[in-house]
Amino acid sequence: GLRRIDHVGVAVADLDVAIEFYERVFGMRCVHVEENTEQGVREAMMSVGPDPAGGCVQLLAPLTPESAIAKFLERSGPGVQQVAYTVDDVAATSEELRSRGMRLLYPSARTGTGGSRINFVHPKDAGGVLVELVEPPAPARDER
Numbered sequence: 001g002l003r004r005i006d007h008v009g010v011a012v013a014d015l016d017v018a019i020e021f022y023e024r025v026f027g028m029r030c031v032h033v034e035e036n037t038e039q040g041v042r043e044a045m046m047s048v049g050p051d052p053a054g055g056c057v058q059l060l061a062p063l064t065p066e067s068a069i070a071k072f073l074e075r076s077g078p079g080v081q082q083v084a085y086t087v088d089d090v091a092a093t094s095e096e097l098r099s100r101g102m103r104l105l106y107p108s109a110r111t112g113t114g115g116s117r118i119n120f121v122h123p124k125d126a127g128g129v130l131v132e133l134v135e136p137p138a139p140a141r142d143e144r
């Protein structure tokens with residue numbers, strides 16, 4: 001099942017501009033930047049407050065015009081694109097949600113931030129919210 005909120009994902013047009021904005025206005029700290037070509041994103045994890053348990057906002061900028069984030073920006077403009085939950089076992093949770101009638105986007109998990117394993121529930125099945133499931137990479141599991 002779901003353990004906690006992993007991050008809230010926000011689609012932005014320009015990652016560097018957004019990082020600067022979140023630092024200056026909200027006092028958040030950029031703790032990780034990564035490019036994920038499979039997902040077509042350049043992304044930044046912004047830590048809320050000094051306590052790691054304060055949670056994260058993930059800024060997502062498109063790498064290509066065909067990417068999910070580019071499509072989202074075109075249709076909806078910048079804003080909240082996804083809510084992500086930490087899970088222990090993405091395959092098991094995906095199966096559980098499938099058995100409750102949810103469409104999972106991938107037949108099996110793909111690679112997400114920092115080597116995590118991820119899958120998504122289609123937003124049309126989840127009340128208009130794109131739900132991401134995140135299984136942290138094994139060594140970091142207990143710290144997240």
Ligand code: CMX
Nearest residue numbers: 039041060068069072081082105112113120123128129130
């Ligand atoms: N949140 C809420 N609703 C969304 C949405 C989102 N992020 N993205 C699309 N929708 C809605 C659209 O508004 C549209 O609604 P209407 O039919 O009422 O107009 C409907 O879903 C479209 O659905 P679709 O045609 O099946 O799908 P799209 O081509 O728009 O793609 C989605 C949507 C979720 C399948 C696609 O964005 C996707 O594959 N996402 C998963 C991957 C991803 O988001 N990667 C980026 C983040 C990477 C990371 O977190 O690591």
